[in-house]
Every structure is written in C-alpha cells, then in structure tokens.
Amino acid sequence: MxxxxxxxxxxxxxxxxxxxxxxxxxxxxxxxxxxxxxxxxxxxxxxxxxxxxxxxxxxxxxxxxxxxxxxxxxxxxxSLGKFENLSLGGYVEAHYNNYDYDDGSEKKEFDLHRFVLFTGYEYNDKLRFFSELEIEHGGVQDTADGDGALGGEVEVEQAYVEYDFVDNASARAGLFILPIGMLNETHEPDTFYGVERNSVEKYIVPTTWWEIGSMLTYTMDSGFKFEGAVHSGLNMSDDDGYVRGGRQKGSNAEAQNLAYTFAATYTGMQGLELGVSYHYEDDPSQQDGDGGYIEEGSLMEAHIAYNSGMFGLRALYAEWDFEGDGIEADNGDEQKGWYIEPSIRPLANLGFFARYEDLEYFKGSEKNVEIMSVGANYYLHEQVALKADYIDYKDNVDSSKDFDGFNLGVGLSF
Missing domain, CATH: 1.20.5 (Single alpha-helices involved in coiled-coils or other helix-helix interfaces)
Known part of the structure; x- marks a missing residue:
C-alpha cells in the first residue's frame, strides 16, 4: 500500500x-x-x-x-553666351639683324616685324568664320608731310567663311591664304627654325600670299588632302617681273583674268608631310591682251617635312614659268629656287638647324643668290622661342651685295 x-x-x-x-x-x-x-x-x-x-x-x-x-x-x-563660340589667337616676331656687306656698308637694326591677331567664330558644327589681322614693322603713321612715318603695314591677311557641306569636305569663300609650300599657311614663328623666313618661299612662292576667291577641300581618312581654288591673281603690270611685288592682297584687286590653284598633301605616316601644288594664271599682268610684258604664268611646287625622334628634315622646290616677249628678253621667264634644312633637337627645349638655299628670281634685273644659315631655337615654352642664327649671303650677280652676319629674335604664338 x-x-x-x-x-x-x-x-x-x-x-x-x-x-x-x-x-x-x-x-x-x-x-x-x-x-x-x-x-x-x-x-x-x-x-x-x-x-x-x-x-x-x-x-x-x-x-x-x-x-x-x-x-x-x-x-x-x-550676349555673353555668344563669346563661347569665339576663338582668339595670334603671334609676335621681334628681330635684331647685324650684317656686314662686302661693299663696306652695314645693317644693325631692331624691328617688331610682325604682330598678328587671329579671330574666329563658330556658328555651329558645320559653319565657321576665321580672320587674321597683321601689323608689320611697328605699324604705320600718316602725317601731313610724311615725316616720322613708321613705314610699316596694317593688313587683313585672312577673312573667310568655311562650311562643311559633307563629311570630310568643306567649301571656303572670302580672303584666304593659298595652299602653296610649307610656310604660306603655317608661319607662326615657333613652328620653324631661323629668325627670318627662308628666302625661297619668300620670293618664289611668295610667302605670305593671300587672295580673294573660293576653295574646296577634301580630306581622306588615309591622310590625303586635296584642295582646289579659283581666286584673284597677281598684278605684275609694272613690267619688273617681281612676283612678290605682284601680290594684290585683296585690295581693289584687278580681276581681268582669274587664277587657279590646286594642291595635294599626304600626312598618313607619323612625322611625314609630302605636298605638291600647281598654280596657273592666264595673264599675271591683268592687262587682258597679247603682246604684253607678261602674258601667262604657272608655278609648280613640291615639298617634304619629316621628323623622327630628335631628327628633322625640310626641303622644298618651286619654279615659275612665265611667257611674254618682255620678260623672256630680260631672262626673267624662269624663276626658281630650292632649299634643304636638316635639324636636330637633342633636348625638348633646344634645337639646332642648318639650311642651304639656292634661288633665281627677277626684280627689275636678274637675281641669283645662295644662302647658308646655321642656328638654334631655345624654347621657353612649346609656343615661345628664342632664336639665333648666323647667315652667309652670296649674290652671284652683284658681289657687292654679299654679306654675312647674325640674327637674334623672339617669336611666340598664342
């Protein structure tokens, strides 16, 4: 229990x-x-x-x-927003020349050779305007008696409108620089060696050469560029055969006969530029008649520019062929010249060059010149160069004009 x-x-x-x-x-x-x-x-x-x-x-x-x-x-x-489409630029060249001539004379001279302003405006992706205003030799001074005149020039070198009407092709109308040679279109002082521009392109091309007209440009992806222009031409009516003096510069330019320029350029290989151009004028005297001093003229030009590492080379050949009883009798019907310019740039801010030039041109009488130059560019900035060179100038027609000496200069672009 x-x-x-x-x-x-x-x-x-x-x-x-x-x-x-x-x-x-x-x-x-x-x-x-x-x-x-x-x-x-x-x-x-x-x-x-x-x-x-x-x-x-x-x-x-x-x-x-x-x-x-x-x-x-x-x-x-x-109005303030419109400035966003405005572009400004330019360049400046100041020189010092020190020459001793064989006839006992000398030249020792400072000169503000060029002060240039670029102005551009882009209306849209296809349409743009560009202009270039240049003041040479310090400017001009107009006085009643002519005393104290500066002796320079104020010039509009470019003023054109450009339109891209299809891919890789554009049309230009107005006042523009002709696509002949290397310096004519690209002449900012930091882009070339030497204080003064070379004499071959100065007297034969002649740089800088601008005219009023229209031009078509076509660029290929392979590096080829083709240009063709119809424009005003030279006016060599002074019967002195001087090509450079015949430039009308767009100032009340006589146009009895038009001129034509064609150019082809290849830049498809790194560091290389090959170019050729042809210019034709039916009557460079603008007198529109037979039997004149000059009746017809054509210019052929070819050039090469090559840079590889520190080494560079530029060379150019240009030749005018004129027809006319007067200029043929004066032996000015064939005017030509060439130069070669090797260079080396061992440092990013220092480059050396040597240049040989040989040219035959006409200015009232026959000129036959050989020029040897050596010098250096020192770059404070890629667009600011201090320049110095030695020059030996030989006139094969008149030895009293032979000289040697040196040039100093500063050149910049912005």
Whole structure:
C-alpha cells in the first residue's frame, strides 16, 4: 500500500516538473519572437525611409538638371553666351639683324616685324568664320608731310567663311591664304627654325600670299588632302617681273583674268608631310591682251617635312614659268629656287638647324643668290622661342651685295 502511494507521488512530481519546463520554454520562445518581430519591423521602416530618401534625391537631381539646362539656354541666348563660340589667337616676331656687306656698308637694326591677331567664330558644327589681322614693322603713321612715318603695314591677311557641306569636305569663300609650300599657311614663328623666313618661299612662292576667291577641300581618312581654288591673281603690270611685288592682297584687286590653284598633301605616316601644288594664271599682268610684258604664268611646287625622334628634315622646290616677249628678253621667264634644312633637337627645349638655299628670281634685273644659315631655337615654352642664327649671303650677280652676319629674335604664338 505504501509502495503504491509512493509510486503515484513520484509520477505526479515528474509531471509537475515537465509542465513547468514546458511553460518556461513557451515563455522564452515568445520573448524571442517579440524581439525578432521588433527587429523586422525596424528594418522595414528603415528600408522605407531609404526609398523615400532615394526618391527625394532623384527628384532633386532632376530639378538640378532642369535648372542647369535652363541656365545654359539663357547663357546661349544672352550676349555673353555668344563669346563661347569665339576663338582668339595670334603671334609676335621681334628681330635684331647685324650684317656686314662686302661693299663696306652695314645693317644693325631692331624691328617688331610682325604682330598678328587671329579671330574666329563658330556658328555651329558645320559653319565657321576665321580672320587674321597683321601689323608689320611697328605699324604705320600718316602725317601731313610724311615725316616720322613708321613705314610699316596694317593688313587683313585672312577673312573667310568655311562650311562643311559633307563629311570630310568643306567649301571656303572670302580672303584666304593659298595652299602653296610649307610656310604660306603655317608661319607662326615657333613652328620653324631661323629668325627670318627662308628666302625661297619668300620670293618664289611668295610667302605670305593671300587672295580673294573660293576653295574646296577634301580630306581622306588615309591622310590625303586635296584642295582646289579659283581666286584673284597677281598684278605684275609694272613690267619688273617681281612676283612678290605682284601680290594684290585683296585690295581693289584687278580681276581681268582669274587664277587657279590646286594642291595635294599626304600626312598618313607619323612625322611625314609630302605636298605638291600647281598654280596657273592666264595673264599675271591683268592687262587682258597679247603682246604684253607678261602674258601667262604657272608655278609648280613640291615639298617634304619629316621628323623622327630628335631628327628633322625640310626641303622644298618651286619654279615659275612665265611667257611674254618682255620678260623672256630680260631672262626673267624662269624663276626658281630650292632649299634643304636638316635639324636636330637633342633636348625638348633646344634645337639646332642648318639650311642651304639656292634661288633665281627677277626684280627689275636678274637675281641669283645662295644662302647658308646655321642656328638654334631655345624654347621657353612649346609656343615661345628664342632664336639665333648666323647667315652667309652670296649674290652671284652683284658681289657687292654679299654679306654675312647674325640674327637674334623672339617669336611666340598664342
């Protein structure tokens, strides 16, 4: 009887212990659940806040873009915004010449040779305007008696509009430089060696040569460029056979007969430029008749420029062929010249050159000249050069004009 009672008590005690344990487990699980539920709720609230912040940031960004676009449109429509399409540039050359002539005379002279301003305006991606204004030899001074005149020139060398009518092709109309030689179109002083420009391109091409007319240009992806122009020509009516003196420079230019220029250039290989050009005039005297001093003229030119590492080479040949009884009798019907110019640039800011020139031209009488030059360019900046060179000039017709000496100069572009 006692044993049965003890067994019943033991069973009851165990059941009571298990019930208490189960209750505690249920209470623990419920507490963890509440913590987990609170955590999930917090995360959902934070996510919602982030989504709201993202939407607000996106809206703010959209508003900022709208404000910027409105400001840009306002700037473009305003007079100040128009200056964004305006481009300015130019170059300056100042020289010192020190020459001793064989006849005992000398030349020691400073000269602000050129001060040039470029102005351009881009109407859109296809249409643009370009101009070049040059002041030479310090300017001009017009006085009643002529005393104190500076003796320089103020010239508009370029003023044309250019339109890209198809891919790789454009048309130009107005006053522009002819595509002949190397210096004619690219003559900023930091782009060539020597204080003075070479005499072959000066007297034979003649650099710088600009005319009024129209020109077509076509450029190929392979590096070829072709140009053809119809324009005003020379006016050599003074009967002196001087090509450089026949440039009309767009000033009330006589146009009894037009002139034509064609050029082809190849730059498809790194460091190399090959170029040829041909120029023709039916009557460079602009007198429109037979039997004149000059009746017809043509110019052929070829050049090469090559740079590889520190070494460079430039060479050019140009020849005029004139027809006319007068100029043929004076032996001025064939005017030609060539030069070769090797160079070395051992340092980024220092280069040396040597140049030999041989030319025959006509200026009232026959000229036959040989020139040897050696010198250096020191670059304070890629566009700012200090220049020095020695020159030996030999006139094969009149030895009294022979001279030697040196030039110093500073040239810059911007």
């Amino acid at each position: 006692h044993i049965k009672t003890l067994c019943c008590f033991a069973v009851s005690f165990c059941l009571s212990i298990n019930a208490v344990s189960a209750t505690e487990m249920i209470m623990v699980d419920k507490a963890e659940y509440e913590e987990l539920r609170a955590a999930v709720k917090y995360l959902m609230e934070e996510r919602q806040k982030q989504q709201v912040a993202v939407e607000e940031a996106k809206q703010t960004a959209d508003e900022a873009v709208e404000v910027a676009e409105a400001a840009a449109e306002a700037a473009e429509s305003s």
